[in-house]
Amino acid sequence: MSQTGKPLKVALLGCGVVGTEVVRILTTRADDLAARVGAPLEIAGIAVRRGGRERDIAVDPSLITTDAQALVSRGDLDLVIEVIGGLEPARGLILTALEHGASVVTANKALLAEDGPTLFAAAEKYERDLYFEAAVAGAIPILRPLRESLAGDDVTRVMGIVNGTTNYILDKMDSTGAGFDEALAEAQALGYAEADPTADIEGFDAAAKAALLASLAFHTRVSIADVHREGITEVSATDIASAREMGCVVKSLAICELDEATDSVSARVYPAMIPLNHPLASVRDAYNAVFVESKAAGQLMFYGRGAGGAPTASAVLGDLVSAARNRLKGVPGVGESSYTQRAVRPMGDAMTRYHVSLDVADKAGVLAAVAHAFSEHDVSIQTVRQEGRGGDAQLVVVTHTATDAALSATVETLRDMDIVREVSSVMRVEGD
Numbered sequence: 001m002s003q004t005g006k007p008l009k010v011a012l013l014g015c016g017v018v019g020t021e022v023v024r025i026l027t028t029r030a031d032d033l034a035a036r037v038g039a040p041l042e043i044a045g046i047a048v049r050r051g052g053r054e055r056d057i058a059v060d061p062s063l064i065t066t067d068a069q070a071l072v073s074r075g076d077l078d079l080v081i082e083v084i085g086g087l088e089p090a091r092g093l094i095l096t097a098l099e100h101g102a103s104v105v106t107a108n109k110a111l112l113a114e115d116g117p118t119l120f121a122a123a124e125k126y127e128r129d130l131y132f133e134a135a136v137a138g139a140i141p142i143l144r145p146l147r148e149s150l151a152g153d154d155v156t157r158v159m160g161i162v163n164g165t166t167n168y169i170l171d172k173m174d175s176t177g178a179g180f181d182e183a184l185a186e187a188q189a190l191g192y193a194e195a196d197p198t199a200d201i202e203g204f205d206a207a208a209k210a211a212l213l214a215s216l217a218f219h220t221r222v223s224i225a226d227v228h229r230e231g232i233t234e235v236s237a238t239d240i241a242s243a244r245e246m247g248c249v250v251k252s253l254a255i256c257e258l259d260e261a262t263d264s265v266s267a268r269v270y271p272a273m274i275p276l277n278h279p280l281a282s283v284r285d286a287y288n289a290v291f292v293e294s295k296a297a298g299q300l301m302f303y304g305r306g307a308g309g310a311p312t313a314s315a316v317l318g319d320l321v322s323a324a325r326n327r328l329k330g331v332p333g334v335g336e337s338s339y340t341q342r343a344v345r346p347m348g349d350a351m352t353r354y355h356v357s358l359d360v361a362d363k364a365g366v367l368a369a370v371a372h373a374f375s376e377h378d379v380s381i382q383t384v385r386q387e388g389r390g391g392d393a394q395l396v397v398v399t400h401t402a403t404d405a406a407l408s409a410t411v412e413t414l415r416d417m418d419i420v421r422e423v424s425s426v427m428r429v430e431g432d
């Protein structure tokens with residue numbers, strides 16, 4: 001295999017689930033990577049939090065340091081991989097690396113969704129790459145297609161399952177009847193969950209990914225603070241059973257939409273019921289899938305492993321090879337295109353449907369009163385199912401599409417009604 005050029009020096013920041021796999025590929029596939037890049041990729045240093053630990057990596061121990069700041073300040077690095085995660089010290093380390101002339105590859109969606117503009121501006125200033133394919137949907141190539149392949153088209157909607165941990169939990173609860181805590185512990189053991197799994201189960205991780213997807217898809221800036229977020233901790237076995245009864249499954253979805261009439265975007269994350277015949281319904285385990293709708297291409301679907309050390313390392317290595325080729329050419333690759341700043345619409349404006357289960361008194365006029373609560377908020381009912389339960393009854397109402405504000409006002413009204421003993425489940429319905 002031909003390997004021209006002097007080695008490119010690569011530093012790795014963080015050697016956990018993803019970092020360990022990155023090192024494994026860099027060391028075991030070195031010759032092929034060198035041939036693809038046109039120069040060997042030489043590991044120049046690995047920053048870890050705690051030194052002196054046994055590690056499952058085959059590298060010269062002298063390359064390991066606990067001083068990440070000194071490593072990125074060396075000035076002779078070509079490429080830096082940041083897989084520490086979190087805001088600091090990752091942000092400072094990336095900025096220092098760019099300032100000292102290295103291109104950066106990161107998997108850090110939390111940081112990019114919080115403070116991407118500062119980092120992209122630094123990459124542009126120092127004429128270096130800042131790539132982050134691993135940050136959204138792990139191994140699935142989704143950011144490069146949005147940034148490059150679809151750059152000539154107009155993307156109007158992105159909807160996906162972008163968090164492996166929550167998909168794993170919901171799938172296990174649905175298919176095996178596993179409890180929430182048990183399924184979460186399995187996801188953690190398999191290396192899918194974030195260091196603090198609150199980021200997964202409360203939807204912060206998916207919200208960060210939604211912000212990155214919306215920014216790239218709609219050529220604007222959307223930060224995590226702009227994304228409406230609901231986690232899966234409130235999803236009960238009853239919700240999952242209700243979904244089954246109406247031919248649906250519960251999935252945590254990230255939805256990004258462009259509203260051309262108002263030139264605004266919506267970005268939101270929440271658990272929702274989707275019909276079993278919808279392609280996203282068959283996304284099992286920790287897999288992810290992202291639907292993209294664009295004007296010329298129509299519907300596109302991207303599917304694959306969204307979490308785990310090796311799949312995430314695949315995306316990191318893909319970016320690393322691209323950035324390395326650019327370093328050899330001496331020019332940065334395609335950067336972020338955010339030529340417009342679109343307003344972000346509040347959640348209340350989003351158009352959606354609700355599935356509402358109510359425990360009500362089983363007496364004359366109840367159905368009419370409940371129907372009136374919906375109609376007074378301009379919410380049209382699609383189906384109602386009633387089941388008698390002694391002196392009480394359960395009503396299951398599925399609405400037509402309405403604004404989220406109208407739907408949540410309807411639920412508030414229902415909660416205040418004497419004949420409604422309890423609103424036992426409220427969940428959005430998507431995907432048809």
Ligand SMILES: NC(=O)C1=CN([C@@H]2O[C@H](COP(=O)(O)OP(=O)(O)OC[C@H]3O[C@@H](n4cnc5c(N)ncnc54)[C@H](O)[C@@H]3O)[C@@H](O)[C@H]2O)C=CC1
Nearest residue numbers: 014015016017018047048049083084085107108307308312
């Ligand atoms: N695990 C996964 O499936 C995926 C992870 N990611 C992202 O990849 C990044 C890394 O994730 P994991 O490898 O799962 O996390 P991890 O927690 O397994 O690894 C992070 C490593 O960084 C080390 N570290 C912390 N502070 C440090 C410092 N100051 N200097 C050097 N090392 C330090 C920790 O000791 C730990 O070993 C995160 O941004 C995460 O969001 C992205 C996609 C999938």
Ligand SMILES: N[C@@H](CC=O)C(=O)O
Nearest residue numbers: 163164165192193194
């Ligand atoms: N914790 C995340 C990892 C990948 O981004 C997930 O579960 O999807």
Ligand code: NA
Nearest residue numbers: 133136138140
């Ligand atoms: Na990806």
